[in-house]
Structure formats: C-alpha cells, structure tokens
Amino acid sequence: MNDAVRESEIAAEQAYLDRVYARLDQLRVTAAEVEREGYSLARVGNFGALVERDAMVYHAAKRRRALESEHDGLVFGRLDLGPDGRSGDGKDAASADPVVPGGEVRYIGRLGLRDESYESLVVDWRAPAAAPFYRATPADRMGVVRRRSIRSSGEKVVSIEDDLLDPEAAPSDMAVIGDGALLANLSRATGTGMKDIVATIQREQDDAIRSPSLGVTIVRGGPGTGKTAVALHRAAYLLYADRNRYESGGVLVVGPSDVFVGYVSRVLPSLGEDTASLRSLGQLLEGVQGTRHEPPEVAAVKGSLRMQRVLGRAARGPVPDSPERLRVLYRGELLVLERPALDELRRTVLNLGVRRNAARAKAAGHVLDALWRQSVELLPSGRQQKREEFAPDIAERPEFVAFMRAWWPVLRPAQVLGWLTDRHRLSRWANGVLSNREIAVLAGSIDPEDPSVEDVALLDELHELLGDPPVRKRVARDPFQVADGVREVTTYADRMAAARAQAVERPTDYRDYAHIIVDESQDVSPMQWRMIGRRGPNATWTIVGDPAQAAWADAAEAERAMDGAIGSRRRSAFTLTTNYRNSAEIFEVAARVIRKAQPDIELPTAVRSSHQAPVLTTVDAPELEAAVRAAAQTLLEQVEGTVGVITPTARRDEVAKWVDGLDARLQTVGALDSKGMEYDGVLVVEPAQIRDEARTGFRTLYVALSRATQRLTTVGTAPF
Incomplete structure (x- = not known):
C-alpha cells in the first residue's frame, strides 16, 4: 500500500473525527447551558420547580464532566461490516457511507455520541455493538469485513492499522493499511503510569472483561498477558452495564502495593469511570497505613490462618495488669470476687457471641449478678435487697466504676496487637498453634506504631473480634446552622438535597461493596483473604492472578481462605495465554x-x-x-x-x-x-x-x- 493511499485514508478518518469533535463541543456547550438553566428554575418559586432544578443541574454537570474527560483518543476504532453484520434497526450504524455494498460502518470510542438527528457517531466500547471490534477473528468474523484501529494525538489522526477479516467480501478498491495495531502499540513507551488498553483489547481478554457479572470471575495468566488491564477494564464494563447496582454499591479494586495503586490510578478515569475505590493491601483498614513488608519468615507466620486462633485467644483473654479481685463493702459485709471467678464471668459473657467492646454493659451486669448472689448468701433475709435495687446501688459507687474501667476497658486493635510483643503472654495464647521459633519471630516483629502490610490484616481481624467502641448517639447536625440560634436561609430543595446526601453517604470504613476485584491474587495471604472478604459479604468478584508468580508458599491454605471469602458463588474461569509485554x-x-x-x-x-x-x-x-x-x-x-x-x-x-x-x-x-x-x-x-x-x-x-x-x-x- 503506497503512501498516497495511506494519507488519503488518514484524511478521510480525520474528516470524520472533525465531525465527532465538533459534535462533542456542541454537546459540551449544551450541557453547560442546561446546567445554567437548571439553576434559573429556582425563580419559579414552587417546590416542584426546585426539585426539577436539582435533577437538571446534577445530570447536566455529570454529562459535562464525562464529555470533558474523554477528549483525547475519543475515537479509536472502526468496523466495516458486510450485509450479514448489519444491525437490524441500524441504530448503531455510523452516519458514514459504507465501503462494503449493503453493509454499514461503526466507529468505536470511549463514549457513545449521536448527531443532531440522533444517528450514531460513536459507539461506546462497552456496548454490545462494539463487541466485534474485540472479538471478531478470521474464523469467527461476526460480520466484520475490515477492522481499523485509529491512533490520534489530541484531535489529530496520527496513524491507522487495518485487519482484513473477510477478503472475499471486501470490494476490490478497499484499502488495507498497516501491519497490525497491537504490535505497533506495544512498541511505544509506557510512560509513568499504566495505559488503558481499550483500543487493543484482544479476544481472550474481552471474554474475561465481558463475562457475566454474577458470581466469581477468575482470570489466570502469566506475565504480560494483560491481567491487570483486564481487571480494570472489567470494572469499567460492569459500571457501564449495570450502573445503578455497581455505582450505588461501589466497586473495590485491591492491589498488592501502594506503588501499584499509584501506577494504575489513571486507568479508570481515562475510561470515564472515577467512582471505583482503589486500595492496596496495606490501605484496606481505615485509619491504618501499612507500607513496609515483613521478611519472608515473619510474613509466613502473620499471614497464616493459625493467627486467627492466636488473635482470638488474645481478644478474649484478660487485659494485662487488670485487677485481680473486686472488693465491695455492702451493709457491713465484704463482697469479694477473686481472679478465678472474674475469669469465669469474662468467659461467660464472651461465650454469648458478642464483641468485646459492645459487651461492657453486659459484663457489668454479670459482675453485679455475682455480687448480688453473694450478698444473698451472706446477709440475713431482712437485710437483703432485690436484684433491681441492689444493682443501681453498687453500680454507682466509684470503686465499682473504677474496677470496670480497668477490668473491661474499651480495647483497640493496635493495643491488643501490642500485647503480642510479650513473649510469655504470646506463648500462652499460641500454645499448640505456633512453634517456639515462630513465637520468637512473631514477638520480635510487632510494632503497633509502625504496622507492616502484613500487620494490617491482623489489625482488621482484631477489629472484627473487638468491635467498634460504643459511641453516644449524637443529634444530627443541621448543615445550614451558622451559629447557635442562627440558620442560613434555604429553599426546600436545598434541604431535600442535603437530606439525600446524608442518606447515601458511605461510612469511612465501608464494608458492603457490590463488586470486589483482587489483582495479583496469588500473593494474597490467608489472613488477607479474610480481610478482603469482610468488605463484600454480598459482592460479586473478579480475581486475577498467576500461580507461577506466587509469593505465598502454602497454596492450599490460601485456596481455602479464598473459598471462605467468596463462598459458594458460581465461578467462571479464563486463562490468558499471550505475553504482550515482553519481547x-x-x-x-x-x-x-x-x-x-x-x-x-x-x-x-x-x-x-x-x-x-x-x-x-x-x-x-x-x-x-x-x-x-x-x-x-x-x-x-x-x-x-x-x-x-x-x-x-x-x-x-x-x-x-x-x-x-x-x-x-x-x-x-x-x-x-x-x-x-x-x-x-x-x-x-x-x-x-x-x-x-x-x-x-x-x-x-x-x-x-x-x-x-x-x-x-x-x-x-x-x-x-
């Protein structure tokens, strides 16, 4: 193919892109105008107009942001379809003359656009009509005669690359340019962040990206097969295919390190999605940041499921240096609870299945019951009180209040983890679970002030065992209160908008994601699987990894922990076989x-x-x-x-x-x-x-x- 034909084809694509960008500019202006008009509805003065204003402003602003974020590389593909590939209603056909007689043209891009007559200009890459761009092959053409990849810089077409999938259906004058878009793309410099692969997704990758949303999608593949790109593009696909579910419930992407999260952080925004949460394994617990890794010997102990038993014993055990006895003088008799009785009371309360921090009032009740029973045994019947009279009398005494604060304090995960630095105490909790060598390694590795990545899973386990500290219910703050007795002048719509925002606001430690994506899953330790599983008890999953790269030695234990996290949900497995990264x-x-x-x-x-x-x-x-x-x-x-x-x-x-x-x-x-x-x-x-x-x-x-x-x-x- 000579240079003149190549330049002619590039010029034709440039002309079409000029139409697309002109329409994009027009839609941006329209969205901004609608946004402004929405605000003007407040002048009508009735509640219906104010509600309509809020809706107009919200959707117009959202559309404007989407149009502005997808400017570069907006159109990256073209499909020339034969008569058997045409859509029945023609709604996805581009407003361009088909090259194949009786066929149609579809342009593929980062978002869908239509012209003033509501005819298609660009098909969103996630739409079913765009699937042949990624899935068509010479063996299964899906009606595609020629597939063209378009590379642009800003609004200028730089190059085009064609795949001729059906030579027999191609007209004799059809131009076929280049040697293949994928290899040309692979030879370009990567830059400082990960690039999206939306223009070069291959069929085996697309199978995983578009797999059913329900259940668990498991993607395996070696280095350079695009596992991470598949995971991120799947997040974008799910948010497009079922936005109401996944945007409201949230999508969590878990990566192996902070370096990795920074590297991939640009991909989803480049695909028009900025609602997914990206976290490393050291960032999953709110308020804790683990950045350093433990040496392999320490990591092997902290990541093992055996730590679940050790931490469970620590969370249920006596508080170090807590009172050995409780002494209360009551009506001339000394009521005493010694350490064995106190330990039995503690076990009784925790055997009820309550979390320790939530059970303080219950624990106090059991202690008061024990004291009351003792008073009944020691005092003659005439001096005895009923339980409901005895309890308030004792509970208000300073010595009882001080005892309860010391015997059953509010515990925080870092505090309990710090107890494990005491070799003698740890030996008692780890007896029959860890070896003497492992106990020594563990005791010497814990620093609650500087938690490692591996410590974060232990802290999360302790958070689950201890529960949140009880908090007093606060009166909801009036967002429009300026000072005591002074409120901002507001409309009904302002107040309704504030109420809606407060209703949908997620807690900082959110644990009910609709979909969880785990990248580099082969390195996730069993204790980390437990931590991830708590973030999505009702979630669907995408799990991406390569067993050959596993840093966790006990694959069977990790598999059991993963099964515990994802449950019995239906699973779909995909294997990526081509290394696109390395020469x-x-x-x-x-x-x-x-x-x-x-x-x-x-x-x-x-x-x-x-x-x-x-x-x-x-x-x-x-x-x-x-x-x-x-x-x-x-x-x-x-x-x-x-x-x-x-x-x-x-x-x-x-x-x-x-x-x-x-x-x-x-x-x-x-x-x-x-x-x-x-x-x-x-x-x-x-x-x-x-x-x-x-x-x-x-x-x-x-x-x-x-x-x-x-x-x-x-x-x-x-x-x-």
Whole structure:
C-alpha cells in the first residue's frame, strides 16, 4: 500500500473525527447551558420547580464532566461490516457511507455520541455493538469485513492499522493499511503510569472483561498477558452495564502495593469511570497505613490462618495488669470476687457471641449478678435487697466504676496487637498453634506504631473480634446552622438535597461493596483473604492472578481462605495465554528461572521479537555500586519511557541512593513491590539475592525479570 493511499485514508478518518469533535463541543456547550438553566428554575418559586432544578443541574454537570474527560483518543476504532453484520434497526450504524455494498460502518470510542438527528457517531466500547471490534477473528468474523484501529494525538489522526477479516467480501478498491495495531502499540513507551488498553483489547481478554457479572470471575495468566488491564477494564464494563447496582454499591479494586495503586490510578478515569475505590493491601483498614513488608519468615507466620486462633485467644483473654479481685463493702459485709471467678464471668459473657467492646454493659451486669448472689448468701433475709435495687446501688459507687474501667476497658486493635510483643503472654495464647521459633519471630516483629502490610490484616481481624467502641448517639447536625440560634436561609430543595446526601453517604470504613476485584491474587495471604472478604459479604468478584508468580508458599491454605471469602458463588474461569509485554528475548530469561524450579509449568507465549538480547552482568562486590549506576544510565539512554531498578527487598533503600538524581524517569522498587508493574527498561540488581530471599524467591525473581517491555539488564555479584 503506497503512501498516497495511506494519507488519503488518514484524511478521510480525520474528516470524520472533525465531525465527532465538533459534535462533542456542541454537546459540551449544551450541557453547560442546561446546567445554567437548571439553576434559573429556582425563580419559579414552587417546590416542584426546585426539585426539577436539582435533577437538571446534577445530570447536566455529570454529562459535562464525562464529555470533558474523554477528549483525547475519543475515537479509536472502526468496523466495516458486510450485509450479514448489519444491525437490524441500524441504530448503531455510523452516519458514514459504507465501503462494503449493503453493509454499514461503526466507529468505536470511549463514549457513545449521536448527531443532531440522533444517528450514531460513536459507539461506546462497552456496548454490545462494539463487541466485534474485540472479538471478531478470521474464523469467527461476526460480520466484520475490515477492522481499523485509529491512533490520534489530541484531535489529530496520527496513524491507522487495518485487519482484513473477510477478503472475499471486501470490494476490490478497499484499502488495507498497516501491519497490525497491537504490535505497533506495544512498541511505544509506557510512560509513568499504566495505559488503558481499550483500543487493543484482544479476544481472550474481552471474554474475561465481558463475562457475566454474577458470581466469581477468575482470570489466570502469566506475565504480560494483560491481567491487570483486564481487571480494570472489567470494572469499567460492569459500571457501564449495570450502573445503578455497581455505582450505588461501589466497586473495590485491591492491589498488592501502594506503588501499584499509584501506577494504575489513571486507568479508570481515562475510561470515564472515577467512582471505583482503589486500595492496596496495606490501605484496606481505615485509619491504618501499612507500607513496609515483613521478611519472608515473619510474613509466613502473620499471614497464616493459625493467627486467627492466636488473635482470638488474645481478644478474649484478660487485659494485662487488670485487677485481680473486686472488693465491695455492702451493709457491713465484704463482697469479694477473686481472679478465678472474674475469669469465669469474662468467659461467660464472651461465650454469648458478642464483641468485646459492645459487651461492657453486659459484663457489668454479670459482675453485679455475682455480687448480688453473694450478698444473698451472706446477709440475713431482712437485710437483703432485690436484684433491681441492689444493682443501681453498687453500680454507682466509684470503686465499682473504677474496677470496670480497668477490668473491661474499651480495647483497640493496635493495643491488643501490642500485647503480642510479650513473649510469655504470646506463648500462652499460641500454645499448640505456633512453634517456639515462630513465637520468637512473631514477638520480635510487632510494632503497633509502625504496622507492616502484613500487620494490617491482623489489625482488621482484631477489629472484627473487638468491635467498634460504643459511641453516644449524637443529634444530627443541621448543615445550614451558622451559629447557635442562627440558620442560613434555604429553599426546600436545598434541604431535600442535603437530606439525600446524608442518606447515601458511605461510612469511612465501608464494608458492603457490590463488586470486589483482587489483582495479583496469588500473593494474597490467608489472613488477607479474610480481610478482603469482610468488605463484600454480598459482592460479586473478579480475581486475577498467576500461580507461577506466587509469593505465598502454602497454596492450599490460601485456596481455602479464598473459598471462605467468596463462598459458594458460581465461578467462571479464563486463562490468558499471550505475553504482550515482553519481547521473546526478555521472556526467555525469565522463563529459564521459573523452569528451574517448575520444569513442567505452562507459560504464556511472547508474540514479538526486539532483536535485543538482555545484558546479564556479574561483577565483584566492590564494583557493584558503580556498575549499577552505569547500567541505569545506559538504560535511560536506550529507552524513551520509564526505567525500573528492581532490588532485593532488604536493599531497596541502599540501591535507591546509588541511582538517586540520574533521571525522573527512573523508579527504584523492591522485588515484592514490582508485582503488576511495567517499565520500558528494567535493571535487576543482585538477582541471585532476590532468588534466595525466601522459599518462593525464584518466583519473585521471575516477576522482576518479566517487567520490561524493551530492554532488560541484570547486575549482580553471583550468577543466577
């Protein structure tokens, strides 16, 4: 295909995009005008007009924001369909002349647009009519003759790439441009954040994205297969397909690290969705931020389901340094409850199934019952009181109030977790559950003032066991009160809007999401599965991962915990088999590492070759710092986009100082935090140390070696 034909086709697509952007500008102006007109309805003066004003302003503002956010790359695809691919009512056909006689044209984009006559200009990528753009193949054409990918910068068409799916149906003068959009897209620099793949979704990815919303969708795939992109695009698809359910209930996306969450944070907004919540495993508990990772030996203990039993015993046990006895002088007789009796009362209350912080009043009642029964035994019948008279008398005494505060205080998760630092106390709670070595490791690793990522799941478990501290009901604050006795002048609509906002406001520690997406699920520990499961007792799920990358050694235990979180919901499984990220040369290095440990493992297939062999360097220890800095500088010169320096977890800060100041495009991460990340160039420092950091270290190294799209370099003091 000569350049003149290519330029002619680009010019034709540019003309159509000019129409689309002109219509977009018109709709933006209209939405702004409707928003302004909505405010003017308040002048009518009746309640109906005020309610109508609120509705008009809300929907117009929402539409205006959507139109403004989808400006760049608005149209990215075109379908030329034959007669057998036409829609029955023609409502999705673009207002463009079909190239195939008797067929139709559909333009695919980030949102749906129609012209003044309500004819289609652009079909939303999530709509059923757009599905053939992602799903059609030469074997199953779905009526598509030619599929065209359109790449633009701002409002200007930069290039086009065609797939001819039905040569027999194509007219002789149909132009077919390029060698394929996907590989062209893969060769571009990644930038500092993850890109959406809305223009290049492949069929096996689309199967998972559009799978039924009910139940659990499980997506497995090796490095570079687009698992994370599938998860995020599925969130956008669900919000489009059933907005009322998923926007009101909420979508939670859980990732492995804060670095990862920052990396993917732009994807959903770029797809027109900004209502989903993105959290790392260290951010799931409100008010707690875990950023550091424990050494593998400690993480193995804290992540095990056995911690459930240890924490349960701690949460139900006596408070350290609590009173050993209660002494009350009553009508000349000394009433005494010793430690055994108090322990029995505590167990009796907690055996009722109540949370500890919610049971303080109940515990006080049981103590008063025990004292009253003792008074009945000690006092003659003439001096005895009925229970309902005895209890208020004792309950109001200062010594009883002080006792209850010390014996049954309000407990907070961090406080109870701190008790585990006492080796003697921990040994009692962990008896028969943890080994002596594990007890020593656990006791020495806890710092309630600086919780690790692994601690967050333990704190959440304790929150579940203890419950929230009781709070006094507060009188609802009047949002229009300026000062005591002074209220702002408001309309009926203002007051109704405030009431609606208060009714739908989610609590800060929200735990009833409609859909939960878990990325890098193979690294989620059993205790973390319990934590995630509490956020969506009635949710549907999407679970994405790769067993070959698992950092959690006991896969069976993690599987049981996952089953406990998602329950018996119907499951749909999908496997992604193509590695789009790595060149074949890069992935071969990563594959050699994983096959040494798992010779029979099934790995994805890398679809492209860069003809650039990875650089694997071994140096003496004194030369390591200089070699790392030189290698990082070389990578920065070789690639236009980002460079990741991946280190052993324990050496991240040390290596970061070595390469500090080289370039803003460079990011240094520990091997565990590299999960889910993607860089144009990758420098793996001390790969042998990454491999030897834990029992699953070879999997972590496999991950580190498979982060690069263009160039891979390793520098270490030992071969791997």
